[in-house]
Amino acid sequence: GDSVTQMEGPVTLSEEAFLTINCTYTATGYPSLFWYVQYPGEGLQLLLKATKADDKGSNKGFEATYRKETTSFHLEKGSVQVSDSAVYFCALSPYNQGGKLIFGQGTELSVKP
């Protein structure tokens, strides 16, 4: 079945460091890909998405590119801030299955001043 694999956390970085969180997926057809973020004490929020190969999603300085050849959707940010500390979830929505999401296990990011 369809699945998502993320790099394990926790990831600890200093402020202004470069961030990469790896995400790979297995799916039939052409899924849409997402990154969701969960800040402490809050619900899941959509961070960015890409719906077809080579699309780049971006938001709040974060970027991810849909790479079909490597079945990847890695999350990157050039300079992280303390306020980016959260749990990040990669997810896919299988093609033509009503919009449901299949999530990876999540990666906790901690940014130190």
Place this chain on the structure above:
Amino acid sequence: EAGVAQSPRYKIIEKRQSVAFWCNPISGHATLYWYQQILGQGPKLLIQFQNNGVVDDSQLPKDRFSAERLKGVDSTLKIQPAKLEDSAVYLCASSSLQHGGELFFGEGSRLTVL
């Protein structure tokens, strides 16, 4: 615009007891989802409704879990009897085509089974 509302936020019960969670989606959202998030894991879909009909309940443990959305608006998820492994956060989400199908999540209901 009000977000997805869930209650209760926290619930502690003993095994073999029953529990119910309530979700009120964003107004006008036709699709409603219940997810289970066990500590350290990503959310797993339990059931998906389109209006008051079930679209996908393939991962719902039907011997103990049930869910309904009778009027196509709010929804209730019930667990009876609860097991220790049901300890998790139960997330409700809703979506609509008007928002491009984006899922909006509630803050979740945290269940602890002792």
